[in-house]
Amino acid sequence: MLIxxxxxxxxxxxxxxxTRSTAGARHQAIRRLGLVVFITAAVASILFPQGLSRIANAVGVGRGADLLLYALVIAFLSYISTSHRRMNRMSRQITALTRELTLAEARAADQGHGLTEEPEMPEDA
Known part of the structure; x- marks a missing residue:
């Protein structure tokens, strides 16, 4: 009972x-639906552990704990995959921002030294 x-x-x-996510609306909706499914399954497996064993036996797994372990391995791999994609996206964004900042600083330095991109020509020349 304590467990x-x-x-x-x-x-x-x-x-x-x-539920404290700050992602976009679609991602947040999918996450919340997944969360509802997770909560329902977690509460059901905690309150009725024999039900998890029955499900495990129905799918060919010996014990409910083994089925739970397999599900956790799949969830962990999904998390790793999602994190990897997110880190790659953030790395590309950081690279693009760094390039933009470098170009902006170079333009500001050129303008500060009196350099312009093209010298202006007088109109009557």
Missing amino acids: QVILLVAVAVVTLLL
Whole structure:
């Protein structure tokens, strides 16, 4: 019984942490739907562990704990994949911003030294 209370508190904490996302509306909606499914499955497996064992047996896994481990491995791999894509996107954004900043600083330095991109020609010349 104590482990059920501890696990339910842990699920509640994870729920609070995951709902603080600042992503776009579509991503946030998908995340919240996934969160509802996760919470429902987590609470059900904590309160009714024999149900998880029945599901495990139905899909050919010996124990519910093994099925849970397999699901966690898949979730971990999904997290790693998502994090890798996010880091690559952020790296590209940082590179683009660095280039823009360097070009802006070079333009400002050129203008500060009296250099212009093209000298102006008088109109009557």
